[in-house]
Amino acid sequence: MSYGLLFDATRCIGCxxxxxxxxxxxxxxxxxxxxxxxxxxxxVEPREGLWVRRLCMHCLEPTCASxxxxxxxxxxxxxxxxxxxxxxxxxxxxxxxxxxGVPKYQWDRAVPVVGKCIxxxxxxxxxxxxxxxxxxxxxxxxxxxxxxxVREARARIAAAPERxxxxxxxxxxxxxxxxxxxxxxxxxxxxxxxxxxxxPLPLLTWExxxxxxxxxxxxxxLLFGIHWxxxxxxxxxxxxxNPRPRTSRWRRWLGRGRQP
Amino acid sequence: MLGAVRRxxxxxxxxxxxxxxxxxxxxxxxxxxxxxxxxxxPRADVELVSLPADLVFDRTVxxxxxxxxxxTSHVEFAGRxxxxxxxxxxRMLAPERKAEHPEMDEGGSCGSCxxxxxxxxxxxxxxxxICHVGLDP
Numbered sequence: 001m002s003y004g005l006l007f008d009a010t011r012c013i014g015c016x017x018x019x020x021x022x023x024x025x026x027x028x029x030x031x032x033x034x035x036x037x038x039x040x041x042x043x044v045e046p047r048e049g050l051w052v053r054r055l056c057m058h059c060l061e062p063t064c065a066s067x068x069x070x071x072x073x074x075x076x077x078x079x080x081x082x083x084x085x086x087x088x089x090x091x092x093x094x095x096x097x098x099x100x101g102v103p104k105y106q107w108d109r110a111v112p113v114v115g116k117c118i119x120x121x122x123x124x125x126x127x128x129x130x131x132x133x134x135x136x137x138x139x140x141x142x143x144x145x146x147x148x149x150v151r152e153a154r155a156r157i158a159a160a161p162e163r164x165x166x167x168x169x170x171x172x173x174x175x176x177x178x179x180x181x182x183x184x185x186x187x188x189x190x191x192x193x194x195x196x197x198x199x200p201l202p203l204l205t206w207e208x209x210x211x212x213x214x215x216x217x218x219x220x221x222l223l224f225g226i227h228w229x230x231x232x233x234x235x236x237x238x239x240x241x242n243p244r245p246r247t248s249r250w251r252r253w254l255g256r257g258r259q260p
Numbered sequence: 261m262l263g264a265v266r267r268x269x270x271x272x273x274x275x276x277x278x279x280x281x282x283x284x285x286x287x288x289x290x291x292x293x294x295x296x297x298x299x300x301x302p303r304a305d306v307e308l309v310s311l312p313a314d315l316v317f318d319r320t321v322x323x324x325x326x327x328x329x330x331x332t333s334h335v336e337f338a339g340r341x342x343x344x345x346x347x348x349x350x351r352m353l354a355p356e357r358k359a360e361h362p363e364m365d366e367g368g369s370c371g372s373c374x375x376x377x378x379x380x381x382x383x384x385x386x387x388x389x390i391c392h393v394g395l396d397p
Contacts, residue, residue, distance in 0.1 A: 013303040015335075017342035017352070024347040024354075032343055034299065046300050135352050137308045137335070137342070 002060075003079040003124055004146040004178035005133060006153055007053050009190060010163060011140035014044045014051035018132035018141060025120055025131035038104040038115030042132060045191065050183070052190040053141065055132070056081060056102045056117035057170060058178035061200035064094035064103055072114075073103075079146065079178045080119035088113050099174045099196050119178070149180055156182060175200030302340040311335065316395070317359060324394040327359070337379070345373075 019032045022042050033040040035054070042055040062081045065073040072087040073094055083103075090112055094103045106112035120130035128134065129143035136142075142149065153168045169187050170177040173196045181192070188194045315329040338344040346352045349372055364371030364382045371382050380387040 011306055013306045013308075013340055014299075015302045015340050015342040017346065020343050020346035021352045024351050030348060051303065131353055135342075137311050138306050139309055140306075 001078065002146050002178065003119075003144065004058065004149055004180060005055075005119070005130065006142040006144070006149040007179065007181045008140050008142070008156070009050045009052050009181065009183040009185075011138045012044060012051040012053065013138055013140070014046060015137060016044055017135045017137055018042055018044065018053060018055075021131035021135040022117070025123070026118075028115075036102070036104060038106040038112075041115060041117040047190045048185045050185065050190065052181075052183075052192070053132075055179065056119070057100050057173075058117075058119055059099075059174050059200070060176040060178065061174075061202050063097045063099060063174070063201040066202035066205065067093045067097040069093065076121055078121065078124050080121040080124060081116075081178075082118050082121045083114060083116060085113040090114075097201075099193065099201055146178055146180075153180055153182055172198045175203070304340065308335060308340075315355070315357070317357070318395060320392070325392045326395045327391045328393050328395075 016032060019040065019042055022028065023030060023032060023040070026041065028039050028041065032043070034043060034045075036043055042053060044051045044053055058075075058079060058081045060075070062073065062075050065071070065075055065081060069091065070087045070089055072084045072089075073081060074084075075081050090105075092105055092114070094114060095105055103114045103116045105114055120128075120132075123130055123134075133141045133143035142152070144152070150168065150171060153171075157164045157166055157168070163184055165183050165186055167187065169181040169183070169192060170179055173193070175198070181187070181190075183190055186194075311331040314331075317327040317329070320326050334345075335342070342352075349369055350356075359369050361382060363369050364374065367375060373379050374382045376384065380390065
């Protein structure tokens with residue numbers, strides 16, 4: 001059972017209730033900034049006469065969790081990509097790796113950690129919707145099971161094709177995300193990335209990494225074999241007390257090296 | 261001997277450099293993000309379908325003095341900006357069911373808007389019944 005959010009940009013009025021509730025729920029310091037920071041995990045931005053939410057997309061296969069060397073980020077079974085600040089070493093690899101540019105760093109702290117939307121994972125675990133979805137006065141942010149949200153999004157497009165771009169953002173972007181978006185203008189104009197690969201980004205590194213154990217095994221065997229043969233030849237030479245010239249045929253052919 | 265001294269010097273130089281970097285990072289004021297231009301007003305063409313229900317404050321002197329707070333009469337006044345009142349002074353998820361005159365008369369709670377300039381003052385004796393509507397029997 002995996003939950004997510006459906007954000008409908010045609011219904012968002014830009015009131016900022018989501019940001020305010022997020023601040024309260026996650027005990028983040030005020031003010032509500034105009035861009036996402038380590039202390040403001042979601043904002044609404046004006047674009048093309050619409051408002052669009054900025055928040056973690058909660059990828060089905062998150063790149064941030066894939067690159068984190070200490071597993072501070074992880075995808076929970078209920079959908080949220082959660083963050084454990086106690087494990088974080090502050091390397092900022094997640095900040096670099098996220099295809100949506102979501103994790104933000106506490107640049108003003110001496111011992112900083114990362115801040116990002118965690119989809120109110122503890123509220124979801126209690127059976128409550130995330131704070132932003134709970135307070136949205138227009139229903140622009142809707143909480144539910146991801147499959148149900150995909151059906152709802154498709155139903156909305158089918159019911160009013162003139163009103164929506166025929167695409168559910170997040171269905172396939174970067175392998176699919178738990179946060180889905182609908183819009184009446186092309187998503188690029190909302191400042192969303194539209195050139196993301198359709199397969200999960202961790203797959204790129206996995207394609208290389210999964211070959212490494214085999215490679216190590218074969219290369220190790222090869223090196224050990226060479227070592228064994230060389231030693232064996234030296235031992236035989238010592239035992240027979242008739243050392244053959246240790247010059248290779250190749251060097252003899254070249255006319256260099258010791259002659260017998 | 262000399263090598264040890266050199267190594268020690270290297271350690272101290274490294275520590276000094278780290279301290280300098282840390283000092284700069286800690287001393288710099290956090291950059292507050294100010295909008296380059298004021299944000300446009302929230303859209304007015306979408307219906308507010310799920311505003312919270314009316315809040316009833318009935319711990320007043322008698323039920324006829326109870327106060328009913330209506331979101332519908334406030335959100336348009338605030339230009340549909342929920343952040344005008346949330347999360348400060350009013351929390352959203354766990355609201356305090358308390359509003360007391362001494363506090364709001366000094367500019368807290370409701371008084372942060374009801375100050376006699378932006379809206380009628382909480383000390384204005386002619387405005388009592390605007391808030392104190394009483395409960396329907």
